[in-house]
Amino acid sequence: MTFALPTAFSIRDVVIRPPLVLAPMAGVTDSAFRGLIKRLGGVGLIVTEFISVEGLTRGNLKTHKMMKFTPDERPLSIQFFGVDPKRMADAAEVAQEAGADLVDVNCGCPAKKVVGRGAGSSLLRDLPHLAVILREMRRRISIPLTIKIRTGWDDNSIVAVDVGKLAEDCGVEAIAIHGRTRVQGYSGQANWDIIAQVKQAVSIPVIGCGDVRQPADAIRRFRETGVDGVMIGRGAMANPWIFRQTAEAMQGVRPYRPTLYAKRDVLLEYFDLMLGECPTETAAMGKVKQLCAQFTKGLPGGAIFRTQVFHSQARLELTDRITDYFTRMGEREAAGELLPEPEEALAEEVLPDDACHRAQACA
Ligand SMILES: Cc1cc2nc3c(=O)[nH]c(=O)nc-3n(C[C@H](O)[C@H](O)[C@H](O)COP(=O)(O)O)c2cc1C
Incomplete structure (x- = not known):
């Protein structure tokens, strides 16, 4: 049926x-x-x-x-x-x-x-x-x-x-x-x-x-x-x-497809919001790092970017890395050099126990 x-x-x-x-x-x-x-x-x-x-x-x-x-x-x-x-x-x-x-x-x-x-x-x-x-x-x-x-x-x-x-x-x-x-x-x-x-x-x-x-x-x-x-x-x-x-x-409409520039802007907007919400800059950075990891699965250079992001110690360093990576990738995307993201790029598990720890870090 x-x-x-x-x-x-x-x-x-x-x-x-x-x-x-x-x-x-x-x-x-x-x-x-x-x-x-x-x-x-x-x-x-x-x-x-x-x-x-x-x-x-x-x-x-x-x-x-x-x-x-x-x-x-x-x-x-x-x-x-x-x-x-x-x-x-x-x-x-x-x-x-x-x-x-x-x-x-x-x-x-x-x-x-x-x-x-x-x-x-x-x-x-x-x-x-x-x-x-x-x-x-x-x-x-x-x-x-x-x-x-x-x-x-x-x-x-x-x-x-x-x-x-x-x-x-x-x-x-x-x-x-x-x-x-x-x-x-x-x-x-x-x-x-x-x-x-x-x-x-x-x-x-x-x-x-x-x-x-x-x-x-x-x-x-x-x-x-x-x-x-x-x-x-x-x-x-x-x-x-x-x-x-x-x-x-x-509704039968062709779905919107965000560009990598749009992803960059959303990440930076989210970072600003988190800086206002979280008790410390480190907690805000933790949240943004988590989202960066999700946004870059399957992208060229994504693994290196995620490592750099993970090791970023300061707010400006993190903002610069996000801006730099997504702007470079956005240019390649605009030039038609990037293949569409593979489906498995969206499939990584996030374990709820980890999330509970993170929740406490920024509750
Ligand atoms: C990081 C994380 C935190 C979660 N926290 C909750 C929660 O607070 N309450 C809840 O009912 N389910 C929680 N879940 C379960 C989700 O609401 C959802 O049922 C589960 O992830 C399956 O859906 P999905 O495959 O679309 O992720 C959590 C899942 C994840 C991945």
């Missing part, structure tokens, strides 16, 4: 148009990155990186700062992780008061320090407790509540359909599924068959997630599974124009 391509979907009164969602990514989807993605276009909903309810409800200033957003990021979902129902509900109330459009519960994080405390994907192993959390949060807020899950803990405990039904029963109004188990981490391929099964089993909107690297991937997933929305994570780090390109491809 082939499904029609949607143009939008709604979570109660929150309209998500186009039906493309920026995935929550710890250490990546801070306010500056989200603003950048929004400005480049094509994204219907953005989600914050996960925020600890323990930090938030114990008055941790860094955690409070992670909740900051600007009106142009909306519609915006604030994602929380935790295990204590009361603290989860307290945090949800804070998010609602701060003007969030949606509150999302993380039931997918595989990081040891999160699952060790019973949060993240650990919640998939204790569905009665998950139900208590969801009911308490639902009771305390009036805006829509959503969850993001993995398919299960491991291949022997795939619970996505059960969790979908349970969530719907608890008043949850949309579910996002990353098609991997906790044990799988980021290995192998996301299983979209399970995502399709959840879509068949529930009546709330279902957002599929996993391994969407090109507009064609998103279109294929919509057509094959009938999901309401597609969520993109690592693909947006490598190519922040992926939402615009996908939205255009879904």
